[in-house]
Amino acid sequence: MSQNQKKKHQQVVEKTFSKNNTSNYTEKLRVLGKQFNYASNSNYYWSNPELSLLYSTPLYEAASPLQKLALNHLYWVGNYNQTAASEANTIIYNKVTAGVFNAVGGYDTLCRELDFETDQENDHIRAFQQVCYQTKIAITGKTVLGNPLYSKSDKLSASDWVRQLVPQQLQKVFISSQGTTQMSAYWNSALSFVAKEMLKEKKEYYSHYLRELDQKGKQIPAAVDGIVGRIAPQHWLRFFTLNWGISPFMACQYYSIRYTGNAILKNQEYPYFKYFQELEQKGEFIPTPTAISYNHLLDEAFHTTISQTLARDIYKDFPKPTAYEKFVSGQMIYMMQQNLLSGLSGVLPGRCVADSPLLMLFFYKLLKSPLFALSTQEALDWLEKCFCQEHDGFHVGLKYHQRLIESLRRLFSCLDYQWPINRDMGVMAAGGSISKALQNNIKTFNHFSKSVADNS
Numbered sequence: 199m200s201q202n203q204k205k206k207h208q209q210v211v212e213k214t215f216s217k218n219n220t221s222n223y224t225e226k227l228r229v230l231g232k233q234f235n236y237a238s239n240s241n242y243y244w245s246n247p248e249l250s251l252l253y254s255t256p257l258y259e260a261a262s263p264l265q266k267l268a269l270n271h272l273y274w275v276g277n278y279n280q281t282a283a284s285e286a287n288t289i290i291y292n293k294v295t296a297g298v299f300n301a302v303g304g305y306d307t308l309c310r311e312l313d314f315e316t317d318q319e320n321d322h323i324r325a326f327q328q329v330c331y332q333t334k335i336a337i338t339g340k341t342v343l344g345n346p347l348y349s350k351s352d353k354l355s356a357s358d359w360v361r362q363l364v365p366q367q368l369q370k371v372f373i374s375s376q377g378t379t380q381m382s383a384y385w386n387s388a389l390s391f392v393a394k395e396m397l398k399e400k401k402e403y404y405s406h407y408l409r410e411l412d413q414k415g416k417q418i419p420a421a422v423d424g425i426v427g428r429i430a431p432q433h434w435l436r437f438f439t440l441n442w443g444i445s446p447f448m449a450c451q452y453y454s455i456r457y458t459g460n461a462i463l464k465n466q467e468y469p470y471f472k473y474f475q476e477l478e479q480k481g482e483f484i485p486t487p488t489a490i491s492y493n494h495l496l497d498e499a500f501h502t503t504i505s506q507t508l509a510r511d512i513y514k515d516f517p518k519p520t521a522y523e524k525f526v527s528g529q530m531i532y533m534m535q536q537n538l539l540s541g542l543s544g545v546l547p548g549r550c551v552a553d554s555p556l557l558m559l560f561f562y563k564l565l566k567s568p569l570f571a572l573s574t575q576e577a578l579d580w581l582e583k584c585f586c587q588e589h590d591g592f593h594v595g596l597k598y599h600q601r602l603i604e605s606l607r608r609l610f611s612c613l614d615y616q617w618p619i620n621r622d623m624g625v626m627a628a629g630g631s632i633s634k635a636l637q638n639n640i641k642t643f644n645h646f647s648k649s650v651a652d653n654s
């Protein structure tokens with residue numbers, strides 16, 4: 199890489215750090231979270247109705263104005279519960295990768311920016327939780343809904359979530375039978391051996407964060423939720439983390455995944471930002487969650503710039519990736535496409551993964567909660583109409599899918615080391631199909647309704 203190019207991305211980092219430091223979006227967001235009171239916001243839409251659970255489905259058309267309002271608020275809750283989980287991922291991986299950049303030297307501002315972002319994410323998470331908790335209790339009372347809106351597919355072992363939230367008689371349907379503790383320990387040590395062996399020439403850059411964990415005898419953390427937690431089973435995630443924490447190239451490569459998280463969030467958060475501006479222009483009441491989304495988008499714009507600069511430019515500061523590094527990077531993004539981006543939802547605008555039994559269970563419980571108070575048969579009939587028959591909700595989903603794939607291709611098409619199927623988001627593109635989504639949902643629904651019948 200030429201000195202000029204290096205200087206250019208250094209300037210981007212310096213400028214982003216300085217602007218982020220002097221902005222006050224985090225402070226505003228912190229105050230908004232503390233002030234939030236559901237009763238003062240409950241009569242207002244928090245976004246355009248489009249960002250509502252079940253939007254444009256036959257059930258939405260039949261819902262009362264009060265139910266529609268609740269579906270709009272619950273969408274916010276689902277979206278920001280998931281965002282909070284992804285930002286908890288960010289906190290860990292910022293530390294893992296900053297440890298590598300510190301060891302390389304010459305990236306002081308970048309490391310300070312990553313530390314600063316970590317503090318911001320802590321404040322973001324707290325504000326989201328303040329709104330989510332109150333809202334969920336106010337709308338659904340003590341009904342335990344959980345947040346499977348974006349949970350891992352059951353294939354990736356949803357057992358913890360399932361044990362917490364699913365009535366015992368339904369658990370066996372959702373608990374994955376794959377893997378034992380002994381087996382995971384075997385995979386952990388085998389994959390750790392591979393990473394350390396293949397990257398032994400880079401061990402001088404080993405992240406001090408991981409070194410400290412080693413010294414305390416602790417295992418490398420593996421996310422169970424959030425964007426990273428959903429891309430692969432835990433032994434793979436530990437392996438990926440080790441790669442991000444040893445090799446400077448791989449540390450940069452992590453930011454292509456963080457960028458994906460940024461893009462997914464922006465795809466859903468930008469409409470809240472626009473809605474805030476419209477209300478402000480008209481001088482109308484601005485609900486607190488809308489204002490939180492508005493300020494969050496502005497804060498996250500700094501983080502997106504950093505993700506993009508690391509993923510697209512800074513990696514070129516380091517020696518070209520080895521065949522091993524290319525392979526691991528390719529495998530990672532391929533798995534991310536398969537597990538996070540390979541489908542389309544007709545009931546949850548903006549969700550680009552096939553609807554799973556867990557999602558059906560969530561809606562089933564919602565329909566039986568005091569909000570809809572349906573009988574088992576009524577709930578199943580509506581689920582069948584919403585998940586298994588074509589309606590406008592799928593076309594809304596397709597619009598968000600299209601927007602997301604475009605923003606992902608903007609980054610991934612620039613990564614010359616990536617596999618062609620990752621550069622053009624081929625797996626994601628193939629999943630953007632209404633007929634495939636319907637076929638998948640019919641199978642899932644048949645399985646789901648049978649399990650309900652068997653257990654009732």
Ligand SMILES: [Fe+2]
Binds near residue numbers: 285318494498
């Ligand atoms: Fe955030």
Ligand SMILES: [Fe+2]
Binds near residue numbers: 285315319498
């Ligand atoms: Fe962020």
